[in-house]
Amino acid sequence: MGKLDGKVAFVTGAGRGQGRSHALRLAQEGADIIAIDLCEQIASVPYPLATPEDLAHTAKEVEALGRGVVAVKADVRERAQLRAAVDEGLARFGRLDIVVGNAGVCPWDDLSLCGGFVDGTDVDLIGVMNTVAVSLPHLKAGASIILTGSTAGMMKGTTEMLGNTGGVGYSWAKQTVARYTEVLALQLAPHNVRLNAIHPTNVNTPLIHNDRIYRTFRPDLENPTRQDAELALPVLQAMPIPYIEPEDVSALVLFLASDDARYITGLNLRIDAGGMLKGQPAL
DSSP, X not given: OOTTTTOEEEEXXXXXXXXXXXXXXXXXXXXXXXXEEOOSOOTTOOSOOOOHHHHHHHHHHHHHTTOOEEEEEOOTTOHHHHHHHHHHHHHHHSOOOEEEEOOOOOOOOOSXXXXXXXXHHXXXXXXXXXXXXXXXXXXXXXXEEEEEOOTGGGBTTTGGGGOTTHHHHHHHHHHHHHHHHHHHHHHHGGGTOEEEEEEESSBSSTTTSSHHHHHHHOTTSXXXXXXXXXXXXXXXXXXXXXXXXXXXXXXHHHHHHSGGGTTOOSOEEEESTTHHHHSXXXX
């Protein structure tokens, strides 16, 4: 018996990283999965995004756990594409119980006027709101919505140091997700539908494992390596670690999705190794 037997979860950004980890953790506990990912590159994002092969790999891993999966290439910026993905999942599974609005990017490159800002906010804020919007008509009492925020995005000056406008857009989007969570959770509470947001610190995914991040954290070196950056990355946490693992975040996603959290709603939960206590919060 799993904690989520008979339930269906919709996970965005499921091609790899945190999204794949969340999909697999929920499947391990009995949930069938509707998994979507852009499976394309966004030009302002300087690290590789998930591919169609990545999404297919997620689907195979879910199936290997004995759960059903509908994997769809879809862009969270396009509400019609998300609605089509949910409809396909509903046709297969007949219900929707859990929504994990995880898809996110951190752009750096302004290829047009404030293009990084636009891409960051379109994915990290509008994409989250689109995910919730297409899901709400299908949620019943007991459903749970879990959104991905960011501890770094909530700390003044942290992502802005990446340069250009993408980091600013990322930060503003994540801060707005935090307030959105509180406001909408109150509207959903009379219907016994819960909404919470998780704000991780650095997570061991490609978002932090790329040359841009390495140079940002080790400007003293011409070509810093991952090992060089890992000496500096602990500056964001109070605990002496460079980052957390996707599975650490997935454990909290599972808790919030399950009946163990049936009276928990409207919270912005940090999983940040003490980073917000150490840093200066922007909110």
